[in-house]
Amino acid sequence: xxxxxxxxxxxxxxxxxxxxxxxxxxxxxxxxxxxxxxxxxxxxxxxxxxxxxxxxxxxxxxxxxxxxxxxxxxxxxxxxxxxxxxxxxxxxxxxxxxxxxxxxxxxxxxxxxxxxxxxxxxxxxxxxxxxxxxxxxxxxxxxxxxxxxxxxxxxxxxxxxxxxxxxxxxxxxxxxxxxxxxxxxxxxxxxxxxxxxxxxxxxxxxxxxxxxxxxxxxxxxxxxxxxxxxxxxxxxxxxxxxxxxxxxxxxxxxxxx
Amino acid sequence: xxxxxxxxxxxxxxxxxxxxxxxxxxxxxxxxxxxxxxxxxxxxxxxxxxxxxxxxxxxxxxxxxxxxxxxxxxxxxxxxxxxxxxxxxxxxxxxxxxxxxxxxxxxxxxxxxxxxxxxxxxxxxxxxxxxxxxxxxxxxxxxxxxxxxxxxxxxxxx
Numbered sequence: 001x002x003x004x005x006x007x008x009x010x011x012x013x014x015x016x017x018x019x020x021x022x023x024x025x026x027x028x029x030x031x032x033x034x035x036x037x038x039x040x041x042x043x044x045x046x047x048x049x050x051x052x053x054x055x056x057x058x059x060x061x062x063x064x065x066x067x068x069x070x071x072x073x074x075x076x077x078x079x080x081x082x083x084x085x086x087x088x089x090x091x092x093x094x095x096x097x098x099x100x101x102x103x104x105x106x107x108x109x110x111x112x113x114x115x116x117x118x119x120x121x122x123x124x125x126x127x128x129x130x131x132x133x134x135x136x137x138x139x140x141x142x143x144x145x146x147x148x149x150x151x152x153x154x155x156x157x158x159x160x161x162x163x164x165x166x167x168x169x170x171x172x173x174x175x176x177x178x179x180x181x182x183x184x185x186x187x188x189x190x191x192x193x194x195x196x197x198x199x200x201x202x203x204x205x206x207x208x209x210x211x212x213x214x215x216x217x218x219x220x221x222x223x224x225x226x227x228x229x230x231x232x233x234x235x236x237x238x239x240x241x242x243x244x245x246x247x248x249x250x251x252x253x254x255x256x257x
Numbered sequence: 258x259x260x261x262x263x264x265x266x267x268x269x270x271x272x273x274x275x276x277x278x279x280x281x282x283x284x285x286x287x288x289x290x291x292x293x294x295x296x297x298x299x300x301x302x303x304x305x306x307x308x309x310x311x312x313x314x315x316x317x318x319x320x321x322x323x324x325x326x327x328x329x330x331x332x333x334x335x336x337x338x339x340x341x342x343x344x345x346x347x348x349x350x351x352x353x354x355x356x357x358x359x360x361x362x363x364x365x366x367x368x369x370x371x372x373x374x375x376x377x378x379x380x381x382x383x384x385x386x387x388x389x390x391x392x393x394x395x396x397x398x399x400x401x402x403x404x405x406x407x408x409x410x411x412x413x414x415x
Contacts, residue, residue, distance in 0.1 A: 026352075029383075050355075080344060083380055110379050126352075126381040130369065132343050135385065232378035248378055249347075 002044060005176045010040035011071065011183035012176065020047040020063075024070035025126055025140040032136050033128070037072045042179065044069040066160070067121075067143040067171065067178065072136060077190055080132040084232030087111045088201040089189045090123050090139050093182035095204055100177070102164045106206035109225070109234050110248060113143070114206055117255065118159035120144050143178070145169050157255065202227045215252035338388050340410040342403045346377035350399045358399075364392050366412065373409060390414045 005012035014037065021027055024043040031037045046064040075086055091111040098105045098113065098120070106114040113121035121143035128135040144160035146168050162168055189197055202208065207225045214223055214236065223236040226243060233245040342348070350358040350373055360372045366386045375382045390412035397409050 050353075083382075084378055087378065087380055124379065124381070126383060128371070128383045128385055129343060130385045131387055 002042075002172050002175055005179050007176060007180050008040070008183045009187070010038075011186070012040065012042045012179040014038065014041040015175075016041070016043045018043065018045045020049065021045045022050040023048055023140075024068060025124065025138050026050075028070040028072050028138045029126060029128070032072050032138065039072065039074045040183075041072045042069055042175075043072075044175070062147045062149075064171075065144075065146040067141060067145055067175070069141055069175075071139045071141070071179075071182065073139060073186070074136050075134055075186075075189075078134060080129075081231065082194070083127065083134075084110070084228070084230070085189055085194050085197060086137060086139075087123065087125055087232065088228075089185040089197050090125070090141070090182060092197060092201050092204070093185040094121055094123070094141065094143065094178070096185065097178045097181040098161065101161060101167075105204065107201060107204045108206040108253070109228060110232055115159055115164050118157055120159050120161065120164075145171060145174065213254045215254055216246070216250065220254065336414060337393055338390060338412040338414060339408045340372060340384075340386065340388070340412055342375060342405060342407045342409055343384065344375055344377055344382065345405050346375040346382070346403060348397045348399065348401055348403045348409065349374040349376065350395070352381075352383070360392050360395075360410075362392050362395060365415065366390060366392060375403065384409075386412075388412055388414070 002015045002017050004015055016027075016031075016037075018024075018027065021043075024045050028037065028041070028043045031043070032041075037043075045068050048068045073086070078085060087110055091107045091113065094113050095105050095107055098115070102115055104116050105120075106116075108114050108119070111123040111125075112119055113123075121141065123142075124140040126138045126140070128137075144158065146162045147160045148162055150156065150158045150160075185197060188194075205225060205227065208227070209224060211222055211224050213220050215221070216223075221238065223238050226235040226237050228234055229245050233247055234251060235243055235245050236251070237243050350360075352359070352371075352374055359374075360366060360370070366372060367389050368385070368387050370386045371383045372386050372392075373384050375384060392410055393413045394411040395409070396411065397403055397407070403409065
C-alpha cells in the first residue's frame with residue numbers, strides 16, 4: 001500500500017505496513033532492538049488497538065482514516081540535555097506539513113498539534129538510553145486526516161484535515177509529503193542548526209504572548225506563555241511580572257468554554 | 258552504687274563504642290566487656306537480616322536503636338552496584354500501565370536490558386542496563402518523580 005519514499009534521504013526508505021497492530025511504537029521498538037530497522041524506517045498501520053497518549057491515556061482513531069505511524073531515528077548527535085529538541089523538531093515538521101493545506105496551526109506545548117483550538121495530532125517519543133547516549137528513538141505520530149465523526153471523543157475538542165479543508169486525502173500520497181517535512185527539520189537539527197528549530201517552534205506555540213488562564217497546583221492563574229526552556233519546561237509570565245518555568249504535570253490548560 | 262546507676266552506666270558504655278570498660282571506686286569495682294562472640298561478624302555486611310545484636314555489642318552509633326541503624330550501612334557496605342537515574346523525570350517500571358514490569362527483584366540483567374522508563378516532557382526514556390547482575394532491590398516507587406543521579410536499583414554482580 002505504501003511505497004518507499006523517493007524524495008527523502010533516509011526517512012521512509014523502508015516502510016512496514018501492518019493493516020492492524022497493537023501499537024506501532026511497540027512493533028518498531030521490538031524490530032529496532034533486533035536490528036531489523038535502520039534510521040528513518042517507518043511502521044504504519046490502519047488500525048491501532050493499543051495506542052498510547054501520555055503514559056496511560058489512550059489515543060483512539062478510526063480505521064484507515066488517519067495517520068498512525070512510528071518513525072525510527074538514531075539521534076546519537078543529541079546529548080541527554082538536548083532531548084527536547086527532538087520533540088520540537090517532530091512537532092515543527094508536522095506543523096510544516098499541515099501548513100500546505102490550512103492556516104492557524106499551533107503547537108500546543110509540549111508537542112500536540114492544533115488547528116485553532118482543536119487538536120489534530122499528537123506525538124509520543126520513546127528513547128532507548130544506554131548511559132547518557134540515545135541508542136534509538138521511536139517517534140510515534142497520530143494525525144487526524146480523513147476522520148469526520150469524532151462523537152466518540154468526550155471533549156469534542158478535536159478536528160481533522162478533512163473537517164478543516166473539506167477535502168479528503170489519499171494517505172499513500174500524503175505519507176511521502178509528511179515524511180519529507182519531518183526529515184527537513186530533522187536534518188537541520190543534525191546539521192547543528194538547533195537554534196533555528198527552537199526559534200520556529202516558539203513562533204508556533206499555542207498561546208504565545210497571550211494572556212490566558214492556566215490551572216497551577218489546582219488554582220486558576222492568569223499567565224502569558226513566553227516560550228520554553230532548553231529542557232522543554234513551559235515559561236510563563238505571571239501577573240506580577242515574574243517568569244516561572246513549569247513541568248508538564250505542574251500546569252494544566254484551561255479552555256475558555 | 259544503686260542498681261539504677263549501674264544500669265545507667267552500662268547503657269552509657271553500650272553507646273560509647275568502647276570494647277571494654279573497667280571502673281574502680283572505693284566502693285566497687287566494675288568490669289564491662291562486650292559480648293565477644295560476634296566479633297567475627299564485625300564487617301557488618303553479612304548481617305542484613307540478623308537479629309538485633311546483644312545490647313552491649315551495639316556498634317558505635319550515637320542512637321540507642323541498634324537494628325534499624327545497622328541495616329542501612331549493611332547494604333551499602335556490600336558490593337552492590339547502584340543503577341542511578343540519568344535524568345530528572347517520572348520513574349515507571351513498565352512501558353505502559355497494562356504492560357508487565359520490566360524487571361523484578363531476583364531478575365538477572367545484562368547490558369542493554371531495559372530496566373525502567375523515565376518520562377520527561379512527554380519523552381519516554383527507556384533506561385537500559387549498563388551492568389550485569391541480579392536485581393536485589395527496587396529503590397523507587399512506580400510513577401514517582403526522580404532526580405538526576407538518584408539511585409533506582411541495587412544490583413548484585415554475578
